[in-house]
Amino acid sequence: MSTPVLGAKRLVGIIGDGPWRAPAFESLAAAVAAAITDGRLPVGARLPSERELAAVIGLSRTTTGRAYAQLREQEYILTRRGSGSIVQLPTVPGGRIDHLLSPAGADDTEIDLTCTAPVAAPDILGAYDRALSRLGAYLPGTGYYPSGLPVLREIIADRYTRRGAPTDPDQILITSGAFGGAAIAVRALLNVEPDEAARLGGARSTSRVLVESPTYPNAIATLEGAGAALVTYPLEFGPQGHHWDTDAMDQLMGQMRPRSAYLIPDFHNPTGALMGEAQRRDLANALRRHRVVPVFDESLVELGLEGGRMPSPMSALIPDSVTVGSVSKIYWGGLRIGWMRIPRHRVDHFASSRLGLDLGAPVLEQLVTVELMDSHDAVVADTRSRLRSARDLLAAQVRSWVPDWKLIVPSGGMALWAELPEARSAALSIAARNHGLRLVAGPNFAPAGGLDRWMRLPYTVPEPELEQVGPRLAAAWEEAKAMTGRGPTRRARIVA
Structure with missing residues (x-):
């Protein structure tokens, strides 16, 4: 070439x-x-x-x-x-992917579609350079900021307020990514005081957490690790893709009486579904009625790829809710900077719970995030443009090379969620390795099992790689259909 x-x-x-x-x-x-x-x-x-x-x-x-x-x-x-x-890219000792995420080792010839994470946004190096010039002012202190740097908390609070959810900086807790925020939230909500547990109906009900199916695999692992008993709500699927039936969710909450919920209403991971305005209001009413304290994951909220006005943030519709977000999907996952928006009356309890896990996010990375926020809108616009082009390219590849797969192109997010003609996504993920493709099987996204007819296909890798996905996917699918076994369905730990 x-x-x-x-x-x-x-x-x-x-x-x-x-x-x-x-x-x-x-x-x-x-x-x-x-x-x-x-x-x-x-x-x-x-x-x-x-x-x-x-x-x-x-x-x-x-x-x-x-x-x-x-x-x-x-x-x-x-x-x-x-x-x-x-x-060329400089050599990175040990590789660019941690062995905990890719135990078998990374292969330069493979196309990795296991992760919805972009490469670093423009000006990352410049932002680090500018942040270093501001770091000196913080060195005389201890360097511990469990709540986060005040300047960053003010920026995040202002963004919520402008979206329609008035927020004070004291309601913001800076975390190690949205995943870190979700872990803190789950721990805090499941560790309730005895009097509140009695009000909720006993200790048994306080361990139940409502989750969608499918959902983010690491959230499943975090909830289960915190001792949660998962109450699974299967997302509905129709001609227009996945959607929420809020009446069904209302009935499920009435029957199972969960303490909390972990929900992704904004370009849901992995389906890409976006909850509409009317459904949000109905869901907020149901959550309040059943006294469920929800955690809403807004990691993808800014990745609408078709324009148009976004529905109201859930934090504006249900005051007693927790929201988590991060810069990983916009700037770079390596920053590991996220946040939580917490109801005022829960701030102290959440802060105490956070101190049991860590003492705060790194100061330098918080300062880098502050610098990047100065050009946030431009970075978001560039990210949306790249993802829109990549989404359409990958959708065309799938439709051309595996036309019997069912595909509904999402209006936002970072991945396609494809339905296979046969329940063989686990087998496909195994066969794909023989064709230079790394995939995550559908059962990884299933809190209660199943979903072997589904496969998530991120479009976050460079377009020259996406152009090679079609033929590799077709060859792997033919091999998967010929396999007598479907392979293991044990849930894997993936990045995002």
Whole structure:
């Protein structure tokens, strides 16, 4: 395959034309490195010569030469005589994926569709640079901020208020991702005081938690690990995709009397369903009537891909509810910054519960998030645009190569939820490894078992990889149909 060549004008269009902070060679190298890490400069592309870049960008040949030398030293480019300078990613000792998430080891030739997580957004490196300049002000203190940095809590509270859920910064607790927030919430809600347990009808009812099926696998593991007894509500499925029957949920709560609920009304993971305004109000009424304290996961709330006004946030409709969110789906999962919005009368109890788990999120990453929030709307718009294109590409691949699969394209989120003609998703996930594809079987998303007819297909990997999914998926599906066994259905731990 021929190597793509970037002209100097194209490179300048990607990284900008300055002004360059002194020393200019370091600023130029940092801009190129940032464009490589966030995917704007593709791996394998050939950069313009040092002389050509100098002429276009308005810097000396010495400056561009020193910038390229620094990029070589940092392993962002590989320069060979006759081949020019080729873009690459630096070697990461131990790999880019933790062994706990991929026990069998990562293969560079595999396409990993097990995770709904994007690569880093543009300006991550710049945000770290700016955050480091602000870190000194915090060093004289202990560095412990169990509630989170006040400046970040104010930003998050203001965003809730502008969405229609008036919020004070004291109601915000910064956590290690939305997953960390959900773990704190579950622990706090299930660990109730004796008088409240008596009011709720005894200790037995306080352990029950209502969840959707399918749902986020790590939430299932967290709830079960906290001692919750899961009350499963199967999402309805019709011609328009998955949806909630709030009357059925109302009846289920009346029969089972759960203490809490973990629900994903905004571009539900894994189905991509969005709960409508009327259903939200009906659900809020039912939750209040049955005295259920819900935890709403808003990790994907900003990823609507078709435009239009979003329904009211659930926190505006039911005051005694907890909401969790994070920056992982917009900026980068490596930041590990999330938050909780907590009812005022529960703040102290939740804060005490949090101190039993950790002493707060890292200060530097919180400062990085503050910096990124300055351009949040632009980053969100760019993320939506990339995901919309990727969604449509993957949907076309599935429809072309496995046309007997049923597919309803979601209006938001980060994955397709496909129905297979046969209950063989576990077998498919095994067969796929023979064709360079890593998948997660449907039963992983099932709190009470089943869902072997379903497969989640994230569209968060780069588009050149998505273009290869179709033929690999078709070959794996043919192999899966020929397998006599369907493989194990033990729930796996996945990222998101």
